[in-house]
Amino acid sequence: MAKEKKVEQITDMEIDFAQWYTDVCKKAELIDYSSIKGMFIYRPYGYAIWENIQKGLDERFKETGHENVYLPMLIPESLLQREKDHVEGFAPECAWVTYGGSDKLEERYCIRPTSETLFCEHYANVIHSWRDLPKLYNQWCSVLRWEKTSRPFLRHREFLWQEGHTMHATAEEAIAETEQMLNIYADFMENVLAMPVVKGKKTDKEKFSGAEATYTVECMMHDRKALQGGTSHFFGDGFAKAFDITFTGKDNKLHNPFQTSWGVSTRLIGGIIMTHGDNNGLVLPPRIAPVQAIVIPVAQHKEGVLDAATELLNRLKAAGVRAKMDDSDQSMGWKAAEYEMKGVPLRVEIGPKDMEKGQCCICRRDSGEKVFVPLTELEEQVAKLLDAVHDGMYARAKKNLEEHTKTCQTMDEVKDFMQNEGGFARTMWCGDLECELKMKEEVGVTSRCMPLHQEKVGETCVCCGKKADKMIYWGVAY
Amino acid sequence: MAKEKKVEQITDMEIDFAQWYTDVCKKAELIDYSSIKGMFIYRPYGYAIWENIQKGLDERFKETGHENVYLPMLIPESLLQREKDHVEGFAPECAWVTYGGSDKLEERYCIRPTSETLFCEHYANVIHSWRDLPKLYNQWCSVLRWEKTSRPFLRHREFLWQEGHTMHATAEEAIAETEQMLNIYADFMENVLAMPVVKGKKTDKEKFSGAEATYTVECMMHDRKALQGGTSHFFGDGFAKAFDITFTGKDNKLHNPFQTSWGVSTRLIGGIIMTHGDNNGLVLPPRIAPVQAIVIPVAQHKEGVLDAATELLNRLKAAGVRAKMDDSDQSMGWKAAEYEMKGVPLRVEIGPKDMEKGQCCICRRDSGEKVFVPLTELEEQVAKLLDAVHDGMYARAKKNLEEHTKTCQTMDEVKDFMQNEGGFARTMWCGDLECELKMKEEVGVTSRCMPLHQEKVGETCVCCGKKADKMIYWGVAY
Numbered sequence: 001m002a003k004e005k006k007v008e009q010i011t012d013m014e015i016d017f018a019q020w021y022t023d024v025c026k027k028a029e030l031i032d033y034s035s036i037k038g039m040f041i042y043r044p045y046g047y048a049i050w051e052n053i054q055k056g057l058d059e060r061f062k063e064t065g066h067e068n069v070y071l072p073m074l075i076p077e078s079l080l081q082r083e084k085d086h087v088e089g090f091a092p093e094c095a096w097v098t099y100g101g102s103d104k105l106e107e108r109y110c111i112r113p114t115s116e117t118l119f120c121e122h123y124a125n126v127i128h129s130w131r132d133l134p135k136l137y138n139q140w141c142s143v144l145r146w147e148k149t150s151r152p153f154l155r156h157r158e159f160l161w162q163e164g165h166t167m168h169a170t171a172e173e174a175i176a177e178t179e180q181m182l183n184i185y186a187d188f189m190e191n192v193l194a195m196p197v198v199k200g201k202k203t204d205k206e207k208f209s210g211a212e213a214t215y216t217v218e219c220m221m222h223d224r225k226a227l228q229g230g231t232s233h234f235f236g237d238g239f240a241k242a243f244d245i246t247f248t249g250k251d252n253k254l255h256n257p258f259q260t261s262w263g264v265s266t267r268l269i270g271g272i273i274m275t276h277g278d279n280n281g282l283v284l285p286p287r288i289a290p291v292q293a294i295v296i297p298v299a300q301h302k303e304g305v306l307d308a309a310t311e312l313l314n315r316l317k318a319a320g321v322r323a324k325m326d327d328s329d330q331s332m333g334w335k336a337a338e339y340e341m342k343g344v345p346l347r348v349e350i351g352p353k354d355m356e357k358g359q360c361c362i363c364r365r366d367s368g369e370k371v372f373v374p375l376t377e378l379e380e381q382v383a384k385l386l387d388a389v390h391d392g393m394y395a396r397a398k399k400n401l402e403e404h405t406k407t408c409q410t411m412d413e414v415k416d417f418m419q420n421e422g423g424f425a426r427t428m429w430c431g432d433l434e435c436e437l438k439m440k441e442e443v444g445v446t447s448r449c450m451p452l453h454q455e456k457v458g459e460t461c462v463c464c465g466k467k468a469d470k471m472i473y474w475g476v477a478y
Numbered sequence: 479m480a481k482e483k484k485v486e487q488i489t490d491m492e493i494d495f496a497q498w499y500t501d502v503c504k505k506a507e508l509i510d511y512s513s514i515k516g517m518f519i520y521r522p523y524g525y526a527i528w529e530n531i532q533k534g535l536d537e538r539f540k541e542t543g544h545e546n547v548y549l550p551m552l553i554p555e556s557l558l559q560r561e562k563d564h565v566e567g568f569a570p571e572c573a574w575v576t577y578g579g580s581d582k583l584e585e586r587y588c589i590r591p592t593s594e595t596l597f598c599e600h601y602a603n604v605i606h607s608w609r610d611l612p613k614l615y616n617q618w619c620s621v622l623r624w625e626k627t628s629r630p631f632l633r634h635r636e637f638l639w640q641e642g643h644t645m646h647a648t649a650e651e652a653i654a655e656t657e658q659m660l661n662i663y664a665d666f667m668e669n670v671l672a673m674p675v676v677k678g679k680k681t682d683k684e685k686f687s688g689a690e691a692t693y694t695v696e697c698m699m700h701d702r703k704a705l706q707g708g709t710s711h712f713f714g715d716g717f718a719k720a721f722d723i724t725f726t727g728k729d730n731k732l733h734n735p736f737q738t739s740w741g742v743s744t745r746l747i748g749g750i751i752m753t754h755g756d757n758n759g760l761v762l763p764p765r766i767a768p769v770q771a772i773v774i775p776v777a778q779h780k781e782g783v784l785d786a787a788t789e790l791l792n793r794l795k796a797a798g799v800r801a802k803m804d805d806s807d808q809s810m811g812w813k814a815a816e817y818e819m820k821g822v823p824l825r826v827e828i829g830p831k832d833m834e835k836g837q838c839c840i841c842r843r844d845s846g847e848k849v850f851v852p853l854t855e856l857e858e859q860v861a862k863l864l865d866a867v868h869d870g871m872y873a874r875a876k877k878n879l880e881e882h883t884k885t886c887q888t889m890d891e892v893k894d895f896m897q898n899e900g901g902f903a904r905t906m907w908c909g910d911l912e913c914e915l916k917m918k919e920e921v922g923v924t925s926r927c928m929p930l931h932q933e934k935v936g937e938t939c940v941c942c943g944k945k946a947d948k949m950i951y952w953g954v955a956y
Contacts, residue, residue, distance in 0.1 A: 032603060034550050034596070035557060036587065041600050044545035044615070051546065067522035068529065072512050072636055073551075073589075073620060074573075079513060095552075096577040097589070100624035101570050109514065111551075111575070111589070118512070122519055125510060137522070141620075142551060146578035158550055 038150035038157035048290035089209025120243035153270030161265035174258035200449025224422035230264035282343030298351025427462035435463035516628035516635035526768035567687025598721035631748030639743035652736035678927025699752035702900035708742035760821030776829025905940035913941035
């Protein structure tokens with residue numbers, strides 16, 4: 001018997017959110033498992049989403065003067081150890097290469113978990129004068145972190161990402177770069193991925209190993225948990241000193257440059273799924289969807305239907321819409337379910353009756369709404385509908401974020417809120433690590449960020465009750 | 479003292495070709511060394527060439543129905559061993575991961591030297607029915623081969639490449655795919671990289687470990703050595719059997735699918751350098767050059783010059799030319815040498831005298847020829863010049879290939895030719911491995927390929943003198 005593909009049921013997210021998520025990843029054919037635990041296969045549909053993310057971000061990086069490079073995937077152990085905080089943060093989850101062919105290596109190499117040390121070694125070679133600054137580099141690659149637990153897109157042992165690494169003559173310039181990249185991430189997530197974000201600064205406890213300051217964009221998922229979408233780090237000149245990177249300034253004296261790094265990963269795809277998906281599967285933001293419109297001929301054996309559907313397809317493609325047609329022999333029901341599952345923003349149907357009326361029927365994935373569009377207005381209406389789908393998705397996600405962000409004054413209030421509702425608890429905080437740890441122990445929340453737009457939402461620290469001047473968000477994070 | 483960047487001399491290629499090559503790689507800022515032997519850093523200018531190669535090939539792959547995927551970088555040792563010939567070919571040059579964090583792994587993992595085994599494992603999971611075929615996958619990634627010797631772009635321990643892996647219902651379809659991809663490579667190399675190729679089939683000795691047949695595009699470098707530009711392999715159903723990949727056919731019976739793989743790597747950049755470069759540095763084919771035209775204002779302190787140069791730059795960009803301007807305070811001599819070294823196809827100068835005459839001066843990198851172009855004809859003339867540069871570069875490379883390919887009847891003739899001139903020796907060959915080995919031992923040449931366009935250039939094998947029906951090329955290869 002032929003094992004034909006079928007549309008399989010996915011678990012309802014209200015019943016088991018984690019299972020719903022895994023079902024969507026598998027059944028929308030985004031990902032597959034490999035024989036190594038925690039190492040996943042990005043299937044064509046999942047990879048195509050990443051390619052669109054890459055394209056959108058890469059354009060923004062290049063517009064702001066960044067250049068792409070590629071550095072080795074292996075880091076000698078001695079190089080990793082040059083910056084103390086950094087090696088402490090990463091060494092426990094490094095995968096180590098110890099043999100080359102049949103020869104035992106004199107020194108172990110780890111597969112990069114991140115590339116600060118490699119970039120620093122290279123920068124020491126190529127930065128000499130103020131003329132060589134700034135250096136604005138970015139790298140698209142995969143990195144390895146040997147973690148114990150794993151989930152598709154959210155936590156892989158190997159994942160795809162970009163890592164920007166820049167060097168500047170002054171701290172001010174480096175800080176401006178850190179902020180610029182955070183804003184690029186936030187803009188991209190809101191205007192392309194339809195994911196509203198909270199921009200903020202991480203606490204010292206949560207910042208990147210070796211950084212002076214870490215900035216983050218935090219998002220809220222359907223289940224009201226937080227997802228860190230991207231981070232941007234300011235390093236000061238700590239690494240530059242550890243790696244002996246110097247330049248001769250216009251003053252003819254030697255200086256250490258100031259450094260940043262920033263990155264987003266395929267984790268964003270997990271964020272898209274958990275922000276927009278529903279019980280019928282994936283719901284893709286139109287600006288990132290590999291297929292924006294799927295054309296389906298109705299009663300395609302009838303005369304003229306395939307021609308009409310093909311003309312429709314070609315008009316959409318000519319208008320710059322990423323469109324495909326499914327004229328396979330599968331049933332209409334199968335096709336409808338398939339493209340629901342895959343989250344295609346618009347399903348465009350045309351059959352004999354539509355042809356008589358000079359129209360097609362367009363169904364929105366996000367709302368299920370159907371509209372009949374006169375063929376004379378096809379391109380214009382499809383462009384409008386794609387924008388409407390984006391706006392609708394963004395508005396729903398924004399509503400979710402706002403409705404489940406609550407100002408709290410006491411730990412009990414936070415505890416109640418997290419237990420009964422879940423979301424982001426907005427409080428004041430004194431800044432002490434002790435209070436941050438206590439929130440984790442007693443309420444089970446971690447600090448998400450201190451939003452850049454600070455508001456005074458109280459007088460005293462949610463934990464110790466002392467006078468506090470920092471507004472902070474708490475939540476449970478992926 | 480400031481260490482300012484200077485234009486440094488490069489060795490003449492007639493004096494020391496290998497040193498000339500290394501000088502160009504370093505001084506055109508294509509590459510840098512890392513602290514691990516054989517692992518190189520692709521600097522922005524070198525990586526930008528690769529990005530253009532990627533873009534051009536990726537478009538061609540997608541036009542022919544291929545989809546990109548990403549599979550893990552690690553292969554369990556047991557998986558690598560599933561296909562006997564394959565593991566024998568690759569195991570000696572694998573880098574092995576033995577520790578994850580502080581835990582010794584139960585099984586060793588090698589960093590992929592190529593991904594046939596991983597693709598096969600995945601294909602076994604996702605191929606069930608004839609409806610699932612063909613699978614036309616491609617992956618952009620880096621691979622590791624722990625070789626003893628290394629040279630920039632030509633032989634890295636880690637290099638960037640693409641690897642296509644496809645599965646088909648019939649051997650005929652798979653063979654057609656193998657040929658299609660070879661033709662795409664040849665077309666791309668000739669029409670984009672301006673590198674003439676010889677398309678042919680590898681001997682059994684030279685074919686890929688585990689393949690039934692390997693096809694290749696071979697090019698001739700300035701020093702008359704051969705460079706294998708890309709390969710395309712037909713695997714039959716050998717891997718499919720070893721990995722138990724089956725599908726239910728339309729006949730409702732189980733079958734093994736037929737497989738191909740094909741790849742090109744950053745080695746192509748080495749080929750570009752050694753095909754087109756000269757004693758002033760790099761010469762880049764216009765269709766792949768990161769900067770196609772560099773605009774240089776002459777006497778830029780004089781009124782209106784910078785404005786005129788900027789207008790020129792903007793017009794070129796608007797016309798789709800990859801153009802940049804250098805209005806730095808470096809001297810004209812420095813700038814001229816710098817963009818010669820970097821191989822920028824056109825240098826466009828404009829100064830007060832040109833402005834009076836309503837013209838600019840355009841200098842071709844390939845020929846050194848200067849032309850004055852009326853500003854009214856700028857876009858049109860630049861487009862024509864870029865094509866002329868491409869055609870000129872292709873013609874010179876083709877001349878080099880043709881003038882140094884010689885038909886030989888005897889081993890002595892081949893030996894003489896290789897010693898006194900060098901190039902491709904075209905002979906007849908009986909097909910015996912013994913003769914192929916003897917050519918290597920006694921003449922120092924390897925078989926490059928049996929060209930697809932076979933001609934009868936003699937009656938007997940160049941080595942054993944027996945009747946021979948295969949026309950073959952011999953050479954010394956990178």
